[in-house]
Amino acid sequence: MKRIAVLGSTGSIGTNCLQVLDALPERLSLLGITAHRRWRELAEQTQSFHPRWAVVTDESLSHGVDRAAFSSKSELLFGESGTERLCSAPEVDVVVSAIVGAAGLRGTWIALECGKTVAIANKETLVVAGPLVMELAKRTNATLLPVDSEHSAIFQALQAGRANEVKRIVLTSSGGPFRGRTLLQLQDVTPSEALAHPTWNMGPKITIDSATMMNKALEVIEAKWLFGLRDDQIEVVVHPQSVVHSFVEFVDGSVIAQLSPPDMRLPIQYALTYPDRCESIAAKLDWQKTFDLHFEPPDLDAFPALRLGFEVASRGGTCGAVLNAANEAAVERFLAGSLRFCDIPRACRAVLDQHQFDASPSLSELLRLDREARQEIARWT
């Protein structure tokens, strides 16, 4: 029995994760959950699962929350100290890092400091501080298991050979809702058009990132640190069906891929039951139906965010933290209607180019640059 804490349990990954836990009660038990502001949804989750702890991370809500709505078996905690308690509790075996944005870094860091297994969906943590996070995991003997479908696919495919036999990894991208459009055709895209993803149902921030292809840029950086790859070992290909979740090419030319319908419950379950595989509630491929698998190269002129991803992965240092914060702030402005779609990568490029680069920053320096980049984006016109 693995005892699980889910950070961000009210989100898209979080709710899928609870479905997986619900389906595997003999293997997985839920010890703690967190939400930021949606405390009613969190309270409902305590009524279904009765976890030992429930945390509302936005401390300003501590007086507005109706404690009676929560299970009497769940202790209600507030603020980041609540998350810290959960992530460091000796009773917790696996922490699912499913908070959106750089806000997910703190809980992930504490869980790794405590030597726990972290199932990581929160790619921003690795984008902001990949080398420091990997170093920490090594020092404490903690384990990082990917939840992102592409990285789960790579993790699974890598098991077919040795590290020195890997030629390259290829991350697949659905291409998002605007695949095939030119930069000019993307000028007047609205938030509601950008939020209509063709194959995945996800939270708003990652959905906008998929539309700009910044999501793939972040995944390139995530893959570099997670798997310890050279720049020339990472490629991206557009695959609109989202069935081949990514693949590894070995030196002999063999390509090992992982396929399944687009359903996050599968990579979540694999990270939670690893190294075991077991029956899953995730959708299955039907081999008696005709279907096509299409691949095409990405259009870096229409989606310049992807170029930024390769550049930032290559430069490392402070670049990941700056790009990530600039993008988070730019996406917020786009959703609020004060920034155009095409200006998201432009604003990120401007903030990245003007920041003071440091090749081996400390965590506190990265957090300071994160704040500064957000301020720059707020001013950007």
Ligand SMILES: NC(=O)c1ccc[n+]([C@@H]2O[C@H](COP(=O)([O-])OP(=O)(O)OC[C@H]3O[C@@H](n4cnc5c(N)ncnc54)[C@H](OP(=O)(O)O)[C@@H]3O)[C@@H](O)[C@H]2O)c1
């Ligand atoms: N969705 C997917 O299919 C998918 C796939 C691969 C990777 N990922 C990655 O997984 C992470 C989560 O994505 P998502 O789509 O599940 O996001 P989401 O639906 O927006 O959920 C985000 C979760 O984080 C919580 N949260 C938001 N801001 C917070 C803050 N400042 N402090 C603490 N908690 C906060 C939210 O709480 P409230 O509900 O109270 O706001 C919610 O529980 C992202 O890093 C994303 O890139 C997602």
